[in-house]
Amino acid sequence: MRKAICPGSFDPVTHGHLDIIERASKIFDEVVVGVGTNTSKNTLFSTEERVDMxxxxxxxxxxxxxxxxxxxxxxxxxxxxxxxxxxxxxxxxDFEYELQMAQMNARMSDVETILLPTSSEWSFISSTLVREIAKVDGDISEFVPEVVAQRLAERNKG
Ligand SMILES: Nc1ncnc2c1ncn2[C@@H]1O[C@H](COP(=O)(O)OP(=O)(O)OP(=O)(O)O)[C@@H](O)[C@H]1O
Ligand SMILES: [Mg+2]
Structure with missing residues (x-):
């Protein structure tokens, strides 16, 4: 079985992430979405919430x-x-960062890196932008799955 991993902080997951994950799922038999916990980022959502969403x-x-x-x-x-x-x-x-990571990971292991170009529809989306827009009550519903829009709205109320 050919297995791949899509790693990220997904804080929160966006349509940009889902596009890459869905396309990977067509190439590989199984795709593990790896929700990172050892990120240097100070996340808005806890690991449990990010995994859940x-x-x-x-x-x-x-x-x-x-x-x-x-x-x-x-x-x-x-x-x-x-x-x-x-x-x-x-x-x-993204390319400069991912190229360096891919080469380092190749030196450390036999794990291959596949870089998928973003779909033009979602290329401008990042979790950072979504968090920033949501913080000031902007409408992010177009950029994220329904569950994320709901959780962000709940957070703003609370
Ligand atoms: N809109 C997008 N289109 C294609 N790939 C994306 C998109 N957003 C993120 N990715 C990819 O998803 C992976 C995980 O990224 P990450 O969790 O850092 O998301 P992010 O949106 O960059 O979040 P942050 O703004 O918090 O860094 C990376 O490979 C990143 O390039
Ligand atoms: Mg990022």
Missing amino acids: MTLATSHLPNIVVRQISGLLVTYCEEHGIGSIVKGLRFAG
């Missing part, structure tokens, strides 16, 4: 599993029989 947002895809991940990504891949890392590319900045 991702699970709901991907429930229509049969070959996706959502897992909380920590530690070195290539070690996780080796321990779980995952041969490929799939990442999305939005702009030149």
Whole structure:
């Protein structure tokens, strides 16, 4: 079975992430969505909330599993029989970062990196922008799955 991982902080998951995950699910037999916990980022949503939202947002895809991940990504891949890392590319900045990560991961392991270009429809979306717009009561419903729009609205009320 060909397994891949889509890692990220997903704080929160957006249509940009889901586009990459859905496309990866057509290429691989199983895709693990790895929700990162050892991020240097100070996340808005807890790990449990990020996993929960991702699970709901991907429930229509049969070959996706959502897992909380920590530690070195290539070690996780080796321990779980995952041969490929799939990442999305939005702009030149993503490319520079992902190229360096891909080369480092290739030096440390046999895990391959697949970089998928973003769909033009979602290329401008980042979780950071979604959080910033939601914080000042802007409408983010177009950019995120329903469950995320609801949770962000609840947070703003509370
Ligand atoms: N709109 C998008 N289109 C394609 N890929 C995306 C998009 N947004 C994020 N990704 C990809 O998803 C993966 C996980 O990214 P991450 O969790 O950092 O999301 P992010 O939107 O960049 O969040 P943040 O703004 O908090 O950094 C990365 O490979 C990233 O390039
Ligand atoms: Mg990012």
